[in-house]
Amino acid sequence: MSLWTAADAAAATGGRAQGDWEATGVSIDSRTIRQGDLFVALQAARDGHDFVAQALERGASAALVSRIPEGVAHDAPLLIVPDVLRGLEDLGRAGRARTQAKVIAITGSVGKTSTKDMARVALAGQGRIHAAEASYNNHWGVPLTLARMPRHTDFAIVEIGMNHPGEIAPLSRMARPHVALITTIAAAHLEAFDGLDGIAREKGAIFQGLQPVGTAVIPEDLPVTQILRDCADAAGAIVLGFGQHGMARLAQAKPVDGALACRARITGETVDFTLQTTGAHFAMNAVGVLAALGAAGADLREAGRRLGDWQPPKGRGAVEDLGAIRLIDDAFNANPASLAAGLATLAGLEGGRRVAILGDMLELGPDELALHRAVATDPAMDRIDLVHAAGPRMRHLHDALPPAKRGLWAQTAAELADQAAHLARPGDIILIKGSKSSLISTVVDALRKSLQTPTP
Incomplete structure (x- = not known):
């Protein structure tokens, strides 16, 4: 299925397309390129332009570049833009703008990726789902996730992270979520922030990108909960708290044969679910996930049933x-x-x-x-x-x-x-x-x- 035509990608980025190509995917790694991918020649530890020829040889349909690299034919299928990262961001914005998907954004000091994966599994069977790969949550990971999103997606799950102040709000504005979930606030990246209050304000900046009358799902019972609530209020969001208290709360998490039998109350509805893990913190994240999915219009009972299929990823418990x-x-x-x-x-x-x-x-x-x-x-x-x-x-x-x-x-x-x-x-x-x-x-x-x- 075509994801980007040369004409569509050129219109999205303002770039110049060479050739009449179609891309079925978007990739930033020439080593894992798939047939039909648009290769994005980002500047990272190495200049991606050095790998354009290799990507095209391995089946890339075209490459997003800022110049014609050495060793690449002048009539090769390319999308030439002034700045490659900016071009990827433009593709991401265009990918977001053309879909009617309900978008859920997730951030937090702990558990972003596992919670994103949990949400993806829980939504299975409720439409066409698009979710960020791995821990793609930074300045290139978010636009890459959006640029990869098929036009007819029903639910999209975007992970947003940060290392320094000022990083989350622009990424959230790019994703324009209908629901934003914060897993928790904890001592992480403290070298760049003035304590937990500063981390909470930066994480709370995710609400700045919410769609009008969007929903902010925030953890209750934290010393910085009020800061998160203030950030949500400033964005005009509907606030939904989760935890041991709040409108979404964990009523039970009982260990049974290496798993957890859980019960949650989500805005007045009782949802029973099983997690294939013994970590009680995963049960609390699951409550946040159910609250976010319910706010996005998903069926809560079906989501709870599907949570039993989720497995903690390698290295994460x-x-x-x-x-x-x-x-x-x-x-x-x-x-x-x-x-x-x-x-x-x-x-x-x-x-x-x-x-x-x-x-x-x-x-x-x-x-x-x-x-x-x-x-x-x-x-x-x-x-x-x-x-x-x-x-x-x-x-x-x-x-x-x-x-x-x-x-x-x-x-x-x-x-x-x-x-x-x-x-x-x-x-x-x-x-x-x-x-x-x-x-x-x-x-x-x-x-x-x-x-x-x-x-x-």
Whole structure:
């Protein structure tokens, strides 16, 4: 199915199209290009213009460029614009403008991607669904998601992230959502913000892009909830709170055979659902998802039934059995709030020893060492038997723990991975968590390798 014709793309961007081509997709990576994709030659770690010839050879229908690259024929199928990123943004705006889809935007300090995936799964069977891939939530990820959106989409789910002030509002204005959901506000990217209040104001800027009389779905029970409410009010939004209280609330999350049997009350309607995870924080995110989907016009009972098909993505809290070991792989990222959620999940599981293997949490600003030490006083620590740690920041947690809970500590995750054989014993339940750049995922890989059952 055609996504962009040469004429449509030229009209959207104000660029000059060479050739009469049609694109069935949009890609920024020449290595994963698919037949018929429009290749966008973005400037990142490498200049995308260096890969235009390769993309065309691999089946790209055309390339979005700011010049004809060396080695590319002068009559090659191209869309030439003054600036490639601006051209992608223009495609995104045009893709959004031509659809009648109900658009749901999601942001938050923790759980954006898993919540977006949860919403996508929950909407299955209720129309044509378009959702952001992976964690495509930044200055190129949002316009790419919109540029890839088919014209006849019924529901679109857009993930919006940030690292610095001023990033969310322009992306939300580009997406123009009907519903905007904030998962939670927590200590993340503190190096760029003046505490949680500043983070809340930046996340609350997502409401600036809402359609008229749009809905703001905000977490209740947070110290910064009022800031989020003020941001929503300033945007003229309908405010729908979710949490233990509010118009959307979690009434039950009961562990049953490695899953959670949940009940929620969403604007007066009772919705029962099951999640294939033991993490109670996922149940709360599911309540936010149901509130957002209901506000977008979806059938809540059907969405609740479909939630049982959702699985936590790799590295984001999925539970797996490795022989006699149960592993919670939550190594994709970490901040104090998500670490507390992970520890609570570990503490709530029944079985053998509960072991946490933790890597540094990054981008926490001047209080980062105190924030690492404070993990020792997390209530869940009372039920955790042993903590292994990697990284100079996690050394401060390791030193703050009672001696009986101190496992191994290493300067780097790689050094800890080398000791994989000494990190667990049969019957253990293990949580592995840390910021992505801490490379704590190398410990996950090492444990999997050391615990693999030889194939006969």
